[in-house]
Amino acid sequence: MLSGPDGTSSELIERLRTYLADRNWKRKICAVCGIEFIAKGQSDNCGSYKCSGGYVFRSFSRRKRFTLLKEMMTETFSYFISEGYRKLPSASILNPYSRRGDSNNLEDTLFIVAGVQALNPIFIDEAPVTEGALFIAQPVIRTQYADMVGKIDGFSTSFVNICTEDLNASPKRHVEHIDRWLSYLSHIGLFVNQTSIVPEFLTPDWGKGTFNNVAIYLNYGGLQLGDMSFFYGIPQRTRKEMTVSDIGFGLERVAWAVNKSTSYFDAIGPFIESFLEKYRLMDSARTLALISGSGVTPSKEGTGYRFRKFAQMLLDADKGDFGFLHLIPYYHSFWGNLLQLSRNSDECRNLIYREYLRRLNAQLSAALRIEWQNSWSDTEALLESILTGSYGISVDQLRGVIASVLREEKERSAGNNL
Ligand SMILES: [Zn+2]
Numbered sequence: 026m027l028s029g030p031d032g033t034s035s036e037l038i039e040r041l042r043t044y045l046a047d048r049n050w051k052r053k054i055c056a057v058c059g060i061e062f063i064a065k066g067q068s069d070n071c072g073s074y075k076c077s078g079g080y081v082f083r084s085f086s087r088r089k090r091f092t093l094l095k096e097m098m099t100e101t102f103s104y105f106i107s108e109g110y111r112k113l114p115s116a117s118i119l120n121p122y123s124r125r126g127d128s129n130n131l132e133d134t135l136f137i138v139a140g141v142q143a144l145n146p147i148f149i150d151e152a153p154v155t156e157g158a159l160f161i162a163q164p165v166i167r168t169q170y171a172d173m174v175g176k177i178d179g180f181s182t183s184f185v186n187i188c189t190e191d192l193n194a195s196p197k198r199h200v201e202h203i204d205r206w207l208s209y210l211s212h213i214g215l216f217v218n219q220t221s222i223v224p225e226f227l228t229p230d231w232g233k234g235t236f237n238n239v240a241i242y243l244n245y246g247g248l249q250l251g252d253m254s255f256f257y258g259i260p261q262r263t264r265k266e267m268t269v270s271d272i273g274f275g276l277e278r279v280a281w282a283v284n285k286s287t288s289y290f291d292a293i294g295p296f297i298e299s300f301l302e303k304y305r306l307m308d309s310a311r312t313l314a315l316i317s318g319s320g321v322t323p324s325k326e327g328t329g330y331r332f333r334k335f336a337q338m339l340l341d342a343d344k345g346d347f348g349f350l351h352l353i354p355y356y357h358s359f360w361g362n363l364l365q366l367s368r369n370s371d372e373c374r375n376l377i378y379r380e381y382l383r384r385l386n387a388q389l390s391a392a393l394r395i396e397w398q399n400s401w402s403d404t405e406a407l408l409e410s411i412l413t414g415s416y417g418i419s420v421d422q423l424r425g426v427i428a429s430v431l432r433e434e435k436e437r438s439a440g441n442n443l
Pocket residue numbers: 055056057058059060070071072073076
């Protein structure tokens with residue numbers, strides 16, 4: 026398999042090797058990319074998107090009944106609780122450890138990007154260690170995926186990271202957690218012999234110096250479902266270094282793998298928008314519902330700046346249709362099942378609507394080469410004041426400009442969907 030520099034990794038690797046060999050998993054070399062992987066089935070490739078030639082899992086045999094995302098969530102919760110995991114409540118997506126500039130020059134992410142960050146008080150502030158196996162369903166935001174949304178299916182800027190955490194777990198315990206996850210996949214109806222696992226040795230740094238990670242990625246017919254990490258040697262100032270078994274999957278991806286439907290967005294919903302391939306509209310509205318529900322207000326920096334970027338993505342996808350207005354309550358209700366949100370659905374919708382109008386009006390006034398007026402509270406007010414004021418723009422000129430501004434984007438997004 027792979028080799029690490031010390032006793033812990035060799036023990037883990039030995040235990041994994043035995044566990045997998047006992048269950049007939051075999052080491053192979055990917056016929057496409059040449060990396061080492063382990064699989065039970067006949068596959069000659071590592072199961073990545075590239076090496077599989079796309080999302081081939083969609084042609085695997087499936088059950089007819091569709092599983093909704095909320096059903097997948099409930100089924101996942103009850104599986105891990107019945108297996109003896111203790112449920113930790115989901116944390117706010119606003120990361121309290123973001124750029125707080127402590128003596129270790131800690132610079133953590135703006136938003137929560139993984140469930141394991143719930144344990145930051147333990148790793149960073151050296152709070153007392155929580156014993157036992159934990160289960161967390163953590164909403165996360167990963168802004169680096171924004172450009173991929175709608176171009177390659179399977180990517181979204183927000184999703185639910187379902188994970189198990191076990192602090193100071195031994196390599197033996199970690200392998201038991203892996204076993205539990207593989208059973209979970211069978212339990213929800215995925216055939217484990219259609220998966221491939223790809224090991225990798227990494228040296229992350231969470232702000233106190235580097236440590237080690239034996240990571241295992243689990244691929245299912247082109248779709249990476251999750252990663253199973255064993256972190257060890259995590260530096261601590263006041264006590265001995267720590268380990269953590271951290272296994273995280275994407276709930277939406279798991280639901281897609283189970284349903285094997287055309288799009289990743291089908292289970293995210295609403296169905297109509299997904300069937301019409303309005304993926305960028307859905308994704309930006311869903312992430313904005315989460316950000317605004319978490320109490321963020323548009324501003325020039327930090328999370329407020331991210332709010333503005335997502336509002337721009339929403340406007341680029343929606344351009345004057347206002348089709349997002351009914352999506353905000355839909356997504357707000359989903360996030361509200363996981364999180365204590367600080368704004369209700371109407372407050373979120375109004376806030377997003379205002380930011381959307383502000384951007385739409387700025388875009389229109391730029392196209393018309395007229396100066397922005399604060400009194401333009403909505404787009405209709407802007408258009409009325411242009412036509413009744415002394416701008417010298419006729420109604421047909423205005424019609425032409427607006428149509429070109431709005432149509433341009435429509436045609437571009439239609440092109441993307443072909
Ligand atoms: Zn490969």
